[in-house]
Amino acid sequence: xxxxxxxxxxxxxxxxxxxxxxxxxxxxxxxxxxxxxxxxxxxxxxxxxxxxxxxxxxxxxxxxxxxxxxxxxxxxxxxxxxxxxxxxxxxxxxxxxxxxxxxxxxxxxxxxxxxxxxxxxxxxxxxxxxxxxxxxxxxxxxxxxxxxxxxxxxxxxxxxxxxxxxxxxxxxxxxxxxxxxxxxxxxxxxxxxxxxxxxxxxxxxxxxxxxxxxxxxxxxxxxxxxxxxxxxxxxxxxxxxxxxxxxxxxxxxxxx
Amino acid sequence: xxxxxxxxxxxxxxxxxxxxxxxxxxxxxxxxxxxxxxxxxxxxxxxxxxxxxxxxxxxxxxxxxxxxxxxxxxxxxxxxxxxxxxxxxxxxxxxxxxxxxxxxxxxxxxxxxxxxxxxxxxxxxxxxxxxxxxxxxxxxxxxxxxxxxxxxxxxxxxxxxxxxxxxxxxxxxxxxxxxxxxxxxxxxxxxxxxxxxxxxxxxxxxxxxxxxxxxxxxxxxxxxxxxxxxxxxxxxxxxxxxxxxxxxxxxxxxxxxxxxxxxxxxxxxxxxxxxxxxxxxxxxxxxxxxxxxxxxxxxxxxxxxxxxxxxxxxxxxxxxxxxxxxxxxxxxxxxxxxxxxxxxxxxxxxxxxxxxxxxxxxxxxxxxxxxxxxxxxxxxxxxxxxxxxxxxxxxxxxxxxxxxxxxxxxxxxxxxxxx
Numbered sequence: 304x305x306x307x308x309x310x311x312x313x314x315x316x317x318x319x320x321x322x323x324x325x326x327x328x329x330x331x332x333x334x335x336x337x338x339x340x341x342x343x344x345x346x347x348x349x350x351x352x353x354x355x356x357x358x359x360x361x362x363x364x365x366x367x368x369x370x371x372x373x374x375x376x377x378x379x380x381x382x383x384x385x386x387x388x389x390x391x392x393x394x395x396x397x398x399x400x401x402x403x404x405x406x407x408x409x410x411x412x413x414x415x416x417x418x419x420x421x422x423x424x425x426x427x428x429x430x431x432x433x434x435x436x437x438x439x440x441x442x443x444x445x446x447x448x449x450x451x452x453x454x455x456x457x458x459x460x461x462x463x464x465x466x467x468x469x470x471x472x473x474x475x476x477x478x479x480x481x482x483x484x485x486x487x488x489x490x491x492x493x494x495x496x497x498x499x500x501x502x503x504x505x506x507x508x509x510x511x512x513x514x515x516x517x518x519x520x521x522x523x524x525x526x527x528x529x530x531x532x533x534x535x536x537x538x539x540x541x542x543x544x545x546x547x548x549x550x551x552x553x554x555x556x557x558x559x
Numbered sequence: 560x561x562x563x564x565x566x567x568x569x570x571x572x573x574x575x576x577x578x579x580x581x582x583x584x585x586x587x588x589x590x591x592x593x594x595x596x597x598x599x600x601x602x603x604x605x606x607x608x609x610x611x612x613x614x615x616x617x618x619x620x621x622x623x624x625x626x627x628x629x630x631x632x633x634x635x636x637x638x639x640x641x642x643x644x645x646x647x648x649x650x651x652x653x654x655x656x657x658x659x660x661x662x663x664x665x666x667x668x669x670x671x672x673x674x675x676x677x678x679x680x681x682x683x684x685x686x687x688x689x690x691x692x693x694x695x696x697x698x699x700x701x702x703x704x705x706x707x708x709x710x711x712x713x714x715x716x717x718x719x720x721x722x723x724x725x726x727x728x729x730x731x732x733x734x735x736x737x738x739x740x741x742x743x744x745x746x747x748x749x750x751x752x753x754x755x756x757x758x759x760x761x762x763x764x765x766x767x768x769x770x771x772x773x774x775x776x777x778x779x780x781x782x783x784x785x786x787x788x789x790x791x792x793x794x795x796x797x798x799x800x801x802x803x804x805x806x807x808x809x810x811x812x813x814x815x816x817x818x819x820x821x822x823x824x825x826x827x828x829x830x831x832x833x834x835x836x837x838x839x840x841x842x843x844x845x846x847x848x849x850x851x852x853x854x855x856x857x858x859x860x861x862x863x864x865x866x867x868x869x870x871x872x873x874x875x876x877x878x879x880x881x882x883x884x885x886x887x888x889x890x891x892x893x894x895x896x897x898x899x900x901x902x903x904x905x906x907x908x909x910x911x912x913x914x915x916x917x918x919x920x921x922x923x924x925x926x927x928x929x930x931x932x933x934x935x936x937x938x939x940x941x942x943x944x945x946x947x948x949x950x951x952x953x954x955x956x957x958x959x960x961x962x963x964x965x966x967x968x969x970x971x972x973x974x975x976x977x978x
Contacts, residue, residue, distance in 0.1 A: 385583055386585070388583060401821060411675055412673040417826075419821060419861065420865075420867070424864060425865075428913055428938075549666065
């Protein structure tokens, strides 16, 4: 009996040893979540529900182009609500250093440059934060593999600089087959769970596993935001020139 | 003034209506009251209802846009006198344009449009497109600071960036202050008020009183640079015609440059412009504005979570100060050689950005005057927004730019429904 347990334990250790390293897992999860294909497009519908059940809605189209060394460019074109209709948001994500960001204000015909900011703040008034959308630098956290099940890895991530963020640690469940994060749970400085991000539905689009529905819950305020993705496409051959002031002034054909 | 092509654009809407396309836009009500007492003006500063309707058709290679405000402001001198240049009367036509791309490297935009460039925050050097100071001071939404231009804009995209050329066949001046809503300093004594507004010699002959402006710009790894040129007229009637006794828009030529990028944990911008007052190159005519150098530097950064602060330093430097000082008649108020202005902006967002509080302040250490714009805006839901704010002027002398409006300080409140 003892021998049998020992064997099981050994097998378990061997299985763990056969797993990729924790660095490999987070790198692959990051690539699957934020860098799929050479470029991508999606239409996003967002429903923000407050604790009393009141809702606000957002609709926008997002274009993404991968660059060199982890750099990326994003173009976000807003359709709803009415007061932000036709606004566009341009981001040049710099893997090292602050992002360059512009907001197009159509009524003023103005490309307003936005100062580098706290990435843990609300994205377009939702429960998602800017970092959920554009990704978090891998070297900003130390990562530890806590558990490996048949289908998932469970990781614990502790920020290197705790003063720059609103959490003390977060746990991440990553799907072994797709490398997509299935769930993330954030703990505050008192080590109390306060925020959860979940992938609710994953589908294969052009052979690429893609999150088609995701939800973030603010466990303190009771507010939540549901994202639904449609018109998802990859490897569209997006032109780098789209991500410039010219196409803030006039939307590119990809979103017309 | 209503021009034939404006009607053409309005008619082009009929198919859109016929197809039953619901327009977008908003309904906006705002009311403002003066905090001080100005015997030359009414006690209310603004009492306006505005319905904005927007019709937009985005085609594969072209876009058609008409955005028109139906409006009633109790302060208009004549409610039914349509003046599309000043945006007074029952209709303020904000935009009516056609945009198309004849080739992959050219964009053309033709018609009535809002134009903006340059790096300043509510300070303009190379942006010589018309401004609506009357709206800005009286509590309308900040977007109304930009008045429309009737123009042809052609943009070209060589490998280094872009070249924009804008031609305005007839001069589009600022919607300047006439004394109708804000009393302005009058060197002949007293102030110019509602009963005796400034009279200006017209400057509106097509293809004669025209303006042309150019920008060559690029973006190198997030560092944005631009060179600018302008040939036209001072945008507000800063000159005086001794024959008619009226104010005039004297000729103006400007060359300038700007830079904008990240610096440390924030954003910086710098801009300069060389103002050549065409009819007074030597600066010796006291009835015309002197040539100037204008400089601006600014920096903006986040001070806390959802809290940003910004600072700008701006100088208008008279290029021919000796000639100016010598040409002044006895007893006239002599301006300083350098008009310096410092601006600060603080923006605080709360409740997932649904509540925004901001404060913008102009302060001139040389003129010893200033102007503060506090504002609060709350998005109650996706449709309704509630706003409150103020326009507070102060100054030691009634002869300085902001000082003359001290009695025009006002507070306003607004309610907007967007659809």
